[in-house]
Amino acid sequence: MxxxxxxxxxxxxxxxxxxxxxxxxxxxxxxxxxxxxxxxQQQVEEELESMFPELDDSVDNEDSEVYTLLAGGETIGYAFLAVGTGYSGDIAILVGLEDSETVKGIIILSQQETPGIGDRITGDGFTGQFTGLNIDAVNFKQDGGQIDGLAMATISSEAVIDAVRDTAMEKVKLIEGVE
Amino acid sequence: MASFAKEFSKGIGVSNPIFILALGLCPALAVSYSLDNALGMSAAVIFVLLCSNVIISAARKIVPKIMRIPTFIVIIATFVTLVTLVFQAYVPTLYQSLGIYLPLIVVNCIILGRAEAFASKNPVIGSIADALGIGVGFALALILISFLRELLGTGGISISLFEQLFNAGSLSFTLPAFSEHPLTIFVLSPGAFLVIGLLMALFKWIGRKKND
Amino acid sequence: MNPVIILILTAMGMLSSAIIYLAYVKIPHKVKGIERIEEISGALPGVNCGACGFAGCFGYAQELSKDTKMITEKPCPVALQSSETIRNLEKVLDIKLDASALRKKALLHCCGGNSEIIYNYSGVESCKAAAQLWGGYKKCPYACLGFGDCLKACPYDAISIDKEKNIAVIDFEKCTGCGLCVSECPHNLIELVPAGTKVSFRCSYEPLRDIPGRGKCQYGCIHCRKCFNACEFDAITWNKEEAIPEFNIEKCTLCGKCIEICPQDTLAFFNKTDAEIKSPSAV
Amino acid sequence: MTELISLFVGMALINNFILVKFLGLCPFFGVSKKLSSAVSMGAAVTFVMFIASTATWIITRYILIPFEVEFMDIVIYILVIASLVQIIELFIIRTSFALYNAFGIYLALITTNCAVLGITLLNARESYSLPESIAAALGAGIGFTLVLAIMSGIRERLEIADSPKSMKGLPVAFITATLLGLAFSGFGGMI
Known part of the structure; x- marks a missing residue:
């Protein structure tokens, strides 16, 4: 043995x-x-607070994965996660909507773009341009929108713009469907 | 204690893994475009090297001779997965930017090399000293490389690692002239080869100057 | 945390370790060929200098394992220098090696060197550079230019430059036949010849029609064949295509007749010591 | 289909495994001067990458994902690659000694080679489908072989180049790799 x-x-x-x-x-x-x-969860909450100061409660709608943001009972906006494929990896973006047309603002949660070139999309210079825009105005200036992309980082900025616009349109349909 | 100091210093100076032994180049080149990554990667390598050296040298008698490599690999892979899980939970941005190079520490020539050459033949104390020595050697070299690359490549250094961990302030400074038009080649991949090649030549030159 | 996945993963671990273990046992580590090669390369000096023409000692051992007689054509110069290595090699390859016949020496096929200077060369001090300009500053395009490229390549500093004649001189004793100088000479004047060579033919020219003797250098061979006819022991054979005499080492008795008879003094004793014994005036 | 080709070319040229992703550097700097050994090393790595990618994809798809244990991929992939290499070595020894002589001796190197584990982890991380993983693996292998072959050709001239004393050997190889990297970054805009 x-x-x-x-x-x-x-x-x-x-x-x-x-x-x-x-x-x-x-x-x-x-x-x-x-x-x-x-x-x-905690990070998303923090970002939402910074975007909607008067927010006190949010309802997470399971199937459409949209946060309905409440302040004192009525809805003051919606928020959802959009993911774009950038130059060297996925870009996670938190998008806030005031109502079913205008964008309250966006925040880049995570990205792996090339430092010094691609990662400038996290700067306010770029994300700030989305605030207060109509959804279909979320496009490059030359394509009829109101956003000018970052020099030398067209792929990254285009990824963010397309992700925000397409996911927003898709989510708006869901929100209108629910109401 | 003397042998401890000797082993430790050997790891840093004489047989510095990256510059002299030219081991473990893959992580060194790939993630050294920013100081954050270098700190994270060095911490991971030191932790994994230390634990696996201890376990392997403790169990060196019962490991069957034929299956040495597979057992070492599994032990190292376990510790690497542990580090990956911890990084993913506590330092997500670092985990994102290290990408697949964090799990690649498993096949890193340093750790497997030390385990095979040293840990499986010496007592635990010796391998702890060796692990710390080689680990710190690797860390110093990696930090030196990434400091140069980030400084020249993006014109400044910004360490946000501690901000996530202990939410202390993030340390960052930029060189006046450089930040407008930095030499972005150093951040891209060819820059890594350049920096390591020049540093190796420098160390060889110093080595030659010392003994002649 | 359900135990099923733990079971599956452990089963996979067992399966792969079984595969690794069985494969390790099944693979014959002492593969028949490799064992012999390792044995031979163990007997070789292991310097990996490449002088034998192969990529290091392991490559040489691989060839030797195929046919052992090859060592006579392409001997390993480093091994020949230490008799102890030769004894090992003989034991491993079980053939008889005659060290002196195998040992090689470098022979320079040019002795004159004072053929007329056609232009004043003041460029880079290297034969390769000088040879680019119309084959060198000497009238004879095959002459040794004496800038010492071979001298720089020789690890045993067996080569020195004769300043007035401007040609290289190879010291018979110091030369180990490593062959590093052979590839350095732009005119390919250096040839590795067996150490036992007795008479050296100190001239080198390629095309038959171009006879250096006439008009290029008074030491150049003029194809008179006197040496061929003068040798009673027919140790000299006339090579038709290249029109140069070839010397048979066994038959040659160092009588020195061919050296005296040669009007151009192209021939000479290869090994200085033989020359002193035979006829001090010959060189 | 064109998407697969663009993935293949992307892996082979644009983010080349050695010059851009820095995987498999140990054989790259240890490559011998002979072109034939570099190519057979590349062929061995490509073959193992192809088989390893298929095997790891199947394991991930049918074992790791259903049980949500994707984090276990490191340990499992390593074991899979080690056993695959042993099987291939056994298979080659059985078939022909000449093939083993040219091809097999590199297999032992491959188990601890970052490139092979790298491609499997990359496929998992990008969650490629099976055809995509195979295209990526072949692209990576071909890219690896290409750069290895180029370097083995250059390596010869490196030895006889009279670089300064302290640059001789590895530092010169690194500087050459920088130039190669620069050249390969020219492919960037292709896709």
């Missing part, structure tokens, strides 16, 4: 190692993912 055991000892040893590592990782993952959700 021991000779067989010695023969397959290496396999058993590695399997034991894999077992320990799998259980350990799954155990820690359950902690960290809870922490991750809490942190993300």
């Amino acid at each position: 021991p000779s067989l055991l010695r023969k397959i000892y290496p396999i058993l040893f590695v399997t034991l190692i894999v077992f320990i590592s799998v259980t350990l990782l799954i155990f820690t993952e359950s902690f960290t993912s809870a922490e991750l959700q809490a942190r993300l």
Whole structure:
């Protein structure tokens, strides 16, 4: 018996190692993912507060993933997450709408654009231009919109503009559908 | 204690992983375009190197000779996944910008190299010293490279890592002339080869000057 | 955290470790060919200098494992220098190696050097550079230019420059036959010849029609074939295509007749010591 | 179909695995002067990348995603690649010794090669479909081989180039890699 055991000892040893590592990782993952959700939720709340100062409550509509923002009972706007594919990765954008036509403002949550070139989309110079715009005005100046893209970062700015406009139009349909 | 200091200093000076041994180049080049990444990556590498060295040298007697590499790889991969989970939860922007290079520490020649060459043959104390030495050596080199690259590439340095972790203020300064038109090549990929090549030549030159 | 996934992943871990273990056991690590090659490359000096013409000792060992006689045509110059390595090689390849026959020396096919200077060259001090301008500043386009490219390449500093004649001189003793100088000479004057060579033919020209003796350099060979006819031991054979004498080392008895008879003094004793023994006046 | 081709060309030229993504640098700087060994190393890496991408895609799609354990991909991918390399080595040894001589000796290197694990992780992170992952893997492999071949050609001239004493060896190779990187960044606007 021991000779067989010695023969397959290496396999058993590695399997034991894999077992320990799998259980350990799954155990820690359950902690960290809870922490991750809490942190993300908290970040979105913070951004929304900065966009809608008078906000005191928000209703998260499960299926259309749109936050209906309330202040003292009535709706003062909507917010949702838009994702664009930039030059070197996804760009997550939080978009706030005053009503079903005008954009209250946008905030870049996460991006991996090239530092110094692409990541200037997070600057107020670029995101500020979206505030108060009508949804179909969300376009480059040369395409009839009111936004001038960033020099040397056309792909990144175009990604943000397209993501905001298309997701906004899609969400507006959902909101009108609900009401 | 003396051997501890000797091992430790060896890691930084004589056998500095990046410049002298030219090991573990993949993460060094890829993420060194900003100081944030360098700090994050160094912390991850030091943590993984330390833990895996300790475990491997503790279990060096019971590891079957034939299956050495697979066991080391699984142990290192476990610690890397741990680091990835922690980074994802607590420092999401750093996790985003490190991208696939954080999990790639598993096949990083430094960690596997130290585990194979040192940890599997020496007692725990020795491997701790070696891990710290090599880890700090790697960290110093990576920080030097990314400091140069970010400074020249974007005209300034901005560390926002501590802001997320302990929400302390973010340290940032810009060089007056540089920030208007920085040398963006240093931030792009060819710049990494350039900086590391020149630094290696510099270290070799210093090495030659010292002993002749 | 359901246990099913833990079970599946551990099963995958077991499966892959089984594959790795079985594959490791099944792969014959001592592959028949490689073992022999490693044994031979163990006996080689391991300098990886490439003088044998192969990429390092392992490449040379691979060829040697295919046919061992190849070592006689392309010997490893470094190994030849230490008898101990030769003994090892003989044991591993189980063939008899005659070190002296295998050892190589560098021979310069040019002795005159004082052929008329056609222009005053003051460019880069290197034969390769000088050779670009109409084949060099000497009347004979094949002459040695004496700027010492071979001298720079020689690791054993066996080569020196004879200042008045402006040609390179190769020291028989110091030369180890490593061959690094051969590729340096733009006129390809240096050739690796067996150490046992007795008479050296100190002239080199390519086309048959272009006879350096006439009008180019008074030491150049003029194809008179006197040496060929003078040799009683027929150690000299006349090579028709290249029209140069070839010397057979075994038959040659160092009588020195061919050296005396040559009107152009192109021939000379290769190894200085033989010359002193035979006839001090010859060189 | 054109989307696959643009992905293939993108991986091979635009974000080339060695020069832009910095993966697989160990063989890149250790590459021998002979072109043939560089190409056979590249072929070995491409072949393993192709098989590894398919295997990891299947595992992710049918095991990791249903159980929401995507974070386990590092440990599982490493084990999969290690066992795949062993199987391929066993398969090559059985078929022909010559092929093993030219191709097999590099396989041991590949298990701990960043490029192979890199492409599998990239596919998972970009959540490519199966054809996309295969196109990306082949593109990455071809790009890897291309740069390896170019470097092995240059490497010869590097040895005999009279670079300054302290630049000899690796620093010169790095500077050459910079120039290669610059040249390859010219492909940027192609797609």
